[in-house]
Amino acid sequence: MIETRGLTKRYGPTLAVDDLSFTVQPGRVTGFLGPNGAGKSTTMRMILGLDRPTSGHALIGGRPYEDLPHPLREVGALLDAKWVHPHRSARAHLRWLARSNRLPAARVDEVLDQVGLTAVADRRAGTFSLGMSQRLGIAGALLGDPGVLLFDEPVNGLDPEGIVWIRRFMRDLAAEGRSVLVSSHLLPEMALTATDLVVIGRGRLIAESSTAEFVEGAVTSTVRVRSPQLLELAEVLMRQGIDVRAEPGDDASLVVTGTGIARIGELAAGAGVVLHELALQRGSLEEAFMHITGHDVEYSAGGSAVDRNDSAVLAAAGR
Numbered sequence: 479m480i481e482t483r484g485l486t487k488r489y490g491p492t493l494a495v496d497d498l499s500f501t502v503q504p505g506r507v508t509g510f511l512g513p514n515g516a517g518k519s520t521t522m523r524m525i526l527g528l529d530r531p532t533s534g535h536a537l538i539g540g541r542p543y544e545d546l547p548h549p550l551r552e553v554g555a556l557l558d559a560k561w562v563h564p565h566r567s568a569r570a571h572l573r574w575l576a577r578s579n580r581l582p583a584a585r586v587d588e589v590l591d592q593v594g595l596t597a598v599a600d601r602r603a604g605t606f607s608l609g610m611s612q613r614l615g616i617a618g619a620l621l622g623d624p625g626v627l628l629f630d631e632p633v634n635g636l637d638p639e640g641i642v643w644i645r646r647f648m649r650d651l652a653a654e655g656r657s658v659l660v661s662s663h664l665l666p667e668m669a670l671t672a673t674d675l676v677v678i679g680r681g682r683l684i685a686e687s688s689t690a691e692f693v694e695g696a697v698t699s700t701v702r703v704r705s706p707q708l709l710e711l712a713e714v715l716m717r718q719g720i721d722v723r724a725e726p727g728d729d730a731s732l733v734v735t736g737t738g739i740a741r742i743g744e745l746a747a748g749a750g751v752v753l754h755e756l757a758l759q760r761g762s763l764e765e766a767f768m769h770i771t772g773h774d775v776e777y778s779a780g781g782s783a784v785d786r787n788d789s790a791v792l793a794a795a796g797r
């Protein structure tokens with residue numbers, strides 16, 4: 479389990495992480511979601527003891543990283559796949575990692591096999607594609623067979639096959655009972671990978687919930703209604719306080735927001751209005767996330783744009 483409580487990091491005038499408290503449960507893939515510059519990497523570095531919090535703390539299995547007697551046995555991380563020495567083979571790199579962390583050498587072949595790199599284990603890491611480098615980074619994270627794993631934007635730049643592999647691999651790791659925290663700036667990606675979400679913006683917690691709940695709140699559904707009695711129908715719905723709008727260039731249908739098809743059908747029947755079509759239209763996840771991260775936090779001028787952005791997310795998450 480990972481827990482952060484009041485975690486805060488200030489770099490000079492920049493408040494990179496602001497009073498952040500969340501929990502990452504075992505047996506789940508938790509997506510750590512936020513736009514570029516939201517503070518995801520900084521948070522992960524603090525969890526891993528690579529950066530000192532200005533205040534607050536992060537705990538792994540109840541202890542701060544620096545108090546872990548055998549860190550690699552407790553926590554593994556993939557932060558930057560390209561930090562491997564380019565002239566070292568994958569196997570030599572992992573052997574060095576195992577030796578310097580007093581882990582059994584036999585683990586090297588096990589993790590190479592686990593990530594599917596056995597056949598290229600003696601090739602120099604500098605010749606690896608990004609996907610292979612990611613696998614090598616993951617092999618390193620798994621050497622100590624840790625219960626907690628952190629992945630920083632692991633699918634960035636991967637081809638579709640690599641993306642599918644990583645998604646499945648993370649889910650398998652969680653199914654083994656591990657706590658898996660994976661960062662991304664893409665909601666659609668997280669919706670396919672994560673069971674839970676921790677969403678941050680400008681260093682602050684915006685939502686902590688199951689992915690299903692978050693997506694449900696973020697995606698707006700509308701209903702398209704076609705009727706030969708459109709005006710009467712609009713009046714019936716508006717009398718109930720239901721939001722109705724016409725689509726430009728389409729005078730045969732209405733778009734209704736904030737209520738389901740059953741209620742619209744019942745209200746129409748009650749008023750004797752004939753319907754030709756009732757169609758539920760779900761907004762896409764891309765649209766939802768555009769709405770949520772409508773402003774790039776790093777590059778927006780002043781604070782107000784970000785505040786609007788944050789409140790949109792709060793509304794979307796029903797908080």
Ligand SMILES: Nc1ncnc2c1ncn2[C@@H]1O[C@H](COP(=O)(O)OP(=O)(O)OP(=O)(O)O)[C@@H](O)[C@H]1O
Binds near residue numbers: 513514517663776
């Ligand atoms: N070493 C540092 N010195 C100064 N500012 C930093 C440092 N590291 C991060 N920051 C700033 O802290 C904020 C959060 O950055 P961070 O990299 O944690 O965000 P992120 O969510 O991981 O974004 P990205 O997806 O772009 O990596 C940004 O404003 C960034 O410029």
